[in-house]
Amino acid sequence: MLEIENKRSGKVLKVDPFWLRDHCRCNNCINVETKQRKYNLLDIPEDVEPLFIKFQNDGTFFDIEWSDNHSSTYDFNFLYQSLYEQVSNSKQHNTSRTPWNRSIILQNERHLRVNLTDLISSDGAVKTLVSALIRYGIAFIDEVPPNAEMTELAIRRVFPIMKTFFGEMWTFSDVKDHADTAYTKEYLGSHTDNTYFCDAAGLQILHCLSHENGMGGENFFVDGLHAAKELYSRHLNAFELLKRVQVPGEYVETSQYHKYSAPMIHVDDITDEIIQLRLNVYDRALFNTIPQTEMSEFYDAFRKYLKIVQSSDSQWTLKLQPGTLVLFDNWRVFHGRLAYTGSRTMSGCYVQRTDFLSKARVLGLIE
Template sequence: MLGVRVFRATRCVPAAAAVLPREVAPTVRKAGVSLPLARVVAPLRPLTTAAIRCAHAPNAQQVETGPLEVTESLANERKVSVVFGDKSSSSFPYVWLRENCQCRACFNKIAIARTFLVEDLDLDIKPKDVQVTDGGLTVEWPDGHVSSFDGPWLHQRAFTQEARERQRSRYMLEKVHWGPEFQVPRVEYRPIMEDDRALLEWILLLERYGVVMLENSSTKKGAINDLINHFAFVKGTHYGTDYELVTNGTPNNLAYTGVKLGLHTDLPYYELPPGTTWLHCIQQHVGEGGANDVTDGLNAAKVLRERHPHHFETLVNTNLYFQDRGFEIYQFDKITKMRTIELDDLGNPNKIHLASQSRDSIMDLDSDGVIAFYHALKAFNHILYELSIRVKTTPGDILVMDNTRVLHGRTYFNDVSSNSTRRIHNAYVDWDELRSTRRVLQDKLNVSIT
């Protein structure tokens, strides 16, 4: 049996002066209004929170313990509880500590990957000894293997609600819902091509609100490619890596016509639909029509749940076929099966798959299920339009939308009139690339997102 022990830090370090963080609140214009985007915090140097004199060094200075360093540990049967310099505490299961040993034999720091395998993991492992050393934790295992963990490394991975929330926001920012009073944030194109901070601020807006208008780009095809290639790459489809939406006499997609397009997400017939859709206006239809209806599908799903919970449950639980077939670069026949509203692990709507004009007429439902679905769809469609806004791009505008939550449509325009020419350059980028760029820039610029 492992006895209960309490260990305290006993290391000697030179005294260090405390430095307070600098805070800056960058802003970006949203239809003439300055919006705070994030709290920018300069790197923190350790602040003194505890001082312990080293008994083994008669002339030693007082010990300076940083806020993220381990100061105490309390071992029990299945885990060890540690206290950090900022007075927060967390328990760490032994099985987790053993699997996550950071020594060269167990972890490749260049590849950022474990070389220690699950097949070698003892689920009931208990340490031979646990010590607080140099602000971290040192664990000796029964076979003599020794694992050392830095305090800041453990603090970042603490199993506390606060630490878990920090990681959730690094993974994905909280989305801001909006409705018919919303004005699309407008950002200048050139600065985000030239300045990392401007690029980060634009990504933050897009991740939070799901739609941003880039202004004053080129009126020639290629402006979206230049920007996307600046930080990631274009997601290819069976229409190509990118393509122009121009009226076509023999269209294989309604986007090549002037008919009204209902609110939809793009390419739901792909197992992994694009994360974002980009619409670059090269030439706009003159006169009435050709505008985009845009709506926040997550907000609409929330309202549907409040007003018609039975319809919400229907759309959450009903799988539908989406299909697209034809010939562009190659002959294709795509079929997927998707739920209209997808929930996250907390039960909240986090993705929308809806494109009624490309939804298949084949339905894997009984006849009563079909009727229930149409009632739910009609109620959801009504709310989507009730909460929608309308924007009409002008040459040089790039409308960028989160294709997992923001639905867009297009008003009818006369595609045979003298003013009918409408050229929109379309491309896609996945959220993996955008969020990766956001995290890289956060670290590079020392930006803390709160």
């Protein structure tokens, strides 16, 4: 290990020499236009080492002459904050997301809304919308004319649209165009979509275009992040089990057979931060990923989790009206609806997770 002490701050940078040489950011190592590395890793000698190190006068940058005749300049503070230990510690105290139950989200509902006119004309409104999605996992666009074309216009102002076998934009009612309970008038419990996909959609969008000659159909939302944290604090063993057990999901219809297994609670291996929640009691496939001797413990944990998710304190219920479009984080927020009567038509789409996070980074909302 190489130890480099900043005399001004007293901090000591402890790094692997090869790693440091690999992270040179000079024009010979990095393409300034593409931000990509320009060299083959094997171009660097395995035994490369610094010949001398010298801090510049400001004490922030230091220069290194390497044994492979390469010269590098580094930002000490940038490297120090980039170390595993610092990254792990900072993300464990992530304050960009606010877990919520019904009372908390109602207190903050004013932060979740923008109107379409502002969204189209103002980059600030775009940032407000994406910021709400990062912090609370849900946001609304108001004053959207109730048709699929305007739904699409509103979303494309902010994100590209994800294409699946449902298409890009989709319009649905109780006509059974697909083998899915969503295409009925029945009650739908809290769930995330696409548990059968290898890469579930990052965002889901819903817009009620019309509801005629009937009642019901209220939508409800639950913050899975809050529910998972409650499970952690109340039933740690249940949390750890749902973090570990692979739960299979599948979708089967003519010409389509999607299948994937993953834990209900996905935690980052480095930071222990909850990064994805998967919950869909409808799309579960044959459950054969653990021995039968462990089934009782699994179902007990699953039931504890569902009791938190389905509690009245967790669930925010509201009636989606024509003209209001809701976006929610499909890796975090569970959604469902009450049964309804009459004729109701919805439009919507998905956004890939990578496109959602890319937009948030461009806006400076996350790293």
